[in-house]
Amino acid sequence: MDAQDNGNASQDVVFEVYTNNNNNNNNNTSTFPTTVQGDHFILEDSTKLIGVQVVLIFAYSTIILFGVTGNSLVIYVVYKFKNLHTVTNFFIVNLAVADLLVNTLCLPFTLMYTLFGEWKFGWALCFVLPYAQGLAVHVSTITLNVIAMDRYRSIVYHMETKMSRDMCTIVIVLTWVASAVLASPLAIFREYTSFDLPPGQSIQVCTEKWPGSGVDATVYSVAAFLLQYGLPLSIISYTYARIWNKLRRHVSPGGGGRNDRHRRRKKTTKMLVAVVVVFALSWLPFHSFQLAVDFNSSIFSMRDFSLLYTVFHITAMCSTFANPILYGWMNRNYRSAFAAVCKCIWTADGAGTNSVRRPEKNAKDINCLHTHVTNV
Template sequence: MENALPVAEELQRRWLHNASLNESYANQFVQPPWQVALWAVAYGLVVAVSVVGNVVVMWIILAHKRMRTVTNYFLVNLAFAEASMAAFNTVVNFTYAVHNEWYYGLLYCKFHNFFPIAAVFASIYSMTAIALDRYMAIIHPLQPRLSATATKVVIGIIWLLAFLLAFPQGYYSVMEELPGRLVCLVAWPEHDANAYGKTYHFCMTVLIYFLPLLVIGCAYTVVGITLWASEIPGDSSDRYHEQVSAKRKVVKMMIIVVCTFALCWLPYHIYFTLQYFNPEWYLQKFIQQVYLAIMWLAMSSTMYNPIIYCCLNDRFRVGFKHAFRWCPFVSAGEYEGLEMKSARYLQTQSSTYKVSRVETTVSLAVGAADEEPEEGSKARRLSVDVTSNGSSRSDSKTVSESLSFYSNTLS
C-alpha cells in the first residue's frame, strides 16, 4: 500500500528533484476534534469487525474436519490476510493520515509500506484460486482435484510471490524529518519523472487488481453459463436440482465476495493513479477527507467477507451462532439442530448412491443366507444381476458426480 499523504508526496517529489508543488512543509491538514472522533469510530469499527469476524471464519474451518476442503483452505488464507491487514495497518493508516506525522519508527515504516501490498496480493489471488478451483470442479469434473497438501503448497507460493512483489516498496521506505515532525515515505532511486515509482505503481495495479479480476471474471462467466443456462437431458430428478441449487449458491456467494473487493478497492487505485496526472489536486485541503474516505472504503473490504459467509452459507451461519452462543438471542438448541441437519443433509446428498447400493447388497446377502441351500443358485443369479448392473449404475454415478461438486462445497 502506498503512502498517500499529500505532504509526504510533496517531500518525495522534492527529494527526487521533481517540480516543487508547495512552498512550505507546514502541516495544513489539521482537523477539528469532532471530525477526528468520527473517523476514529469508523476505522475502529473496521478493525473490530474484521479481526473478530475473520478469526471466527478461520476457527470454523480449521476446528471442524468436515469444513477442511480445498475451497475453504483458500478462505482461511483470505481471512488471515484480511485480519492481519486490519490489525497491523488500519489504525496506523488512520493516525498517520489524521496527524500527518509518523510515530512508529523506521522498522514499522518499512513494514507499513510492505505488508499491505503482500496482504492484498494474497487476498485477491486466494479468490483467484477459488474461482479456478470452482471452474475445474464444474467444467472439468473428471480432472484430478487439488489435494490438501497441494493446496497448502499453492498458498505458500502465493505468499512467496506476495513478499517478493512487496519487497521493493518496503526496501525503499525511509523516514524524513520535517520541521517539528517525522514522515514515512517511499524514496525511489533518483530518476527523471520518477520513472521507478510510476512503473512500480502501474505494475502493482495490474497485478493485484486488473489481472486477477479479469481471470476471476472469465472463470465465473463460464461457470455461470454452465450452471444457469445448461440442462442435462434426461436428468430432472429432485436430487439433481438440489445439487444445482447448492452449486449456484456457492458461486453466487463467491461472486459477491469478489465484487465487494473490486468495488472497495477501485476508488483507491483511481486515487493513486490520478496523482501522476493532476498532482496539484493532492495539495488541496479537502484531499485529506477524500483520502480518509477512500482508505476507509479499501480497509472496510476486510470486514465484509465474514458477514457474507454468515448470511449466505448455512454452515458458516452455524459456526457463527456457536461462536456467539453467549449472546442472549442465540440458543444452543438451535445451533445443535442446525448443525445436525446440515451435516446429515450434505452427507446424504454426497453419498446417496453409495448408501442405496450398500443397502441393496446387504439385503441380497441376508436374503441369500436365510434361503434354503437349493435356492443358492437363485441367490447367485441375483448377485450376478447386481454385478452386471453395476456398470450402468457406475456410469450413472459418474455422470451425477461429474456434474456436482456438492460434497466439496461450502453449502
C-alpha cells in the same frame, strides 16, 4: 480482504502522503496527512478538524472491530467443524488471515498517523507495516484468483477430481511467497526521515524513496495497479461468467443427488461472486483516485487531499470485514456454524457462578460445539 497501491504510493495503501521535493526529484509517500506545495507543508487540512477526527476514529474503530471479530470467527469455525474442511474453505481462511493482518497490524497505525500528522512508531515499523499491508493485499488478490480458477476447472470442465489438501497447502504457501516478493519494494525503497517545518520545528515521516527520478515510482504504481487490480479482476470476471453461464444452462438428467450438488455449487458460486464484487467496488474509488494523482500532480495541492484519500481508504478497508458477513448471509454452512459458536458462548456465559456447583453443565458446555457439528 485486500491495500493495493497505485499512484506514487504503489502498494503503500495505508501509509501515504505525497511530497514533491525539488531538491532530489523523488516522489516520496507516507501517511502523513498533509498536502504539499513545493517544499512547504500545509498542515491545516480537513483531517485536523475535531469533528472530522471523531468520525475517522469511529470509522476505523468499527472496521477494526468487525474485521477482527468476523475474520477470527471464520478461521475458528473452519478449524472446528470438520464438514467445513474443504479446499475452497481453506482458501477462504487464507483470505481471512490476510484481512486479519490488515485489521491488526495496519489500520490502528494508519489511524494514529492520520490523527497525529507524524510518524511516531520508529524506524523498524516504518519498513514493516507498509510491507505487511502490501503482502496482505497480494495474498487476497492471488487467493481470489486461485479460488475462481479452481471452481472454473471443476465446474466448466467437469473435473470431479478435487484439489488435494496437500496441493492446497502448496498453493497457499506459494501464494504467500509470491506475495512477499511482490510486496518487497515497499520495504526496500523506503526512508524514515524528518522534515523541517518553520519556525524551527521538525516532524518524523515514513516515505518511499525510489532511486533515480520519480518516474520509477509511477511505473511501479501503474504496474502494481494492473497486476493487483486490472488483470486479476479480468481473470475472475471471465471465469465466473463462464461458470455462471454453465450453471444457468445446466440440466441434470434424473438423480436428485446431482441436482442437490448443482444447487450447492450455484449457491457457493453466488457467494464467491459477491465477495469479488465487494472487493472490486470497495477498491475502485481508491484506485481511481490514485491513478488521477499519478497523472495530475496538481491534486496534491488540494486543501482536502488528505481527507479524500482517507475517505477512499476507509471505503477500501471495508472489504476486510465484508467477507464474513457475506458468508453468514449467503452460505448455510457458515451461517449454522456461526450460530453454533455464538450459542456456545452464550451458554458458557450463562453458566456464571453455577459452574462450580454444577460440573455436569460444564461438561455439556464443553461438548456444545461437537453437538452442533452434525447440524452445520
